[in-house]
């Protein structure tokens with residue numbers, strides 16, 4: 197078990213690809229017979245592909261392949277594309293920005309040799325991240341675990357065996373959420389931890405709105421619970437309004453207090469309007485996703501593939 201495919205989705209990482217390869221070479225070369233680095237260029241608008249094409253082979257056992265996608269399909273579909281081209285015994289997925297130390301792949305591969313199918317490599321600390329991101333990640337991890345109905349590992353940095361890769365290849369959906377699918381498959385997994393490093397070149401692609409979009413897409417992809425929550429909302433609000441109605445009647449009949457006026461009605465209308473729009477939004481998200489999936493479009497499109 198000494199061949200490994202290392203999948204690296206990259207989008208505008210022109211200054212990072214060279215140091216990434218050097219780091220992979222220096223930290224992993226002694227531990228594997230064959231290392232196949234597969235860069236998936238996810239629609240970069242800078243010179244990422246050119247820089248990759250001009251990389252020098254660091255050694256005979258380190259092969260580099262570039263799969264250039266026609267446009268930006270998102271990190272998850274870039275990973276899926278890489279998996280479709282993975283054939284080694286082991287497959288690692290790592291970011292192309294040097295924030296994740298590649299040495300952890302050795303520890304993870306040893307665990308796979310011991311019989312695990314998936315090793316999640318999770319961040320130990322979020323010290324370097326901004327506060328809204330830390331809080332957001334914390335709550336999103338809780339929320340998605342609730343939706344999924346079990347422990348959920350919110351890291352993309354993983355090492356998985358060929359059996360798991362084979363299963364992931366079967367998933368043809370466009371709203372592809374890799375982490376959710378790995379959890380869904382449910383093979384034997386274990387978690388190890390790494391200390392995240394600071395990004396030196398380029399910047400994170402996940403602005404607040406990108407992160408929110410990803411959160412909504414991934415929630416929808418792992419579960420139907422948001423639809424059920426809408427029904428519960430309906431039940432709870434109906435129950436509250438029924439009790440409130442009884443209360444007003446009681447006041448009117450037994451105490452003689454006049455029925456409350458404009459403010460109550462306005463508040464109730466606006467509140468209900470808000471809830472209705474949220475529920476409609478949830479339904480629309482599922483409906484929209486169903487529409488897109490029903491077209492059966494390809495998950496990604498490749499411009500060209502190049503062996504370096």
Ligand code: UDP
Pocket residue numbers: 204205206207208209238268269270271274290291292293295399400401402
């Ligand atoms: N990435 C990608 N497509 C995208 C966004 C990001 O392939 O649409 C890649 C990016 O180049 C990097 C990895 O995914 O290699 C992680 O992205 P980033 O560092 O922006 O995310 P963060 O570390 O902030 O979560």
Ligand code: MG
Pocket residue numbers: 291293295395400
């Ligand atoms: Mg990063």
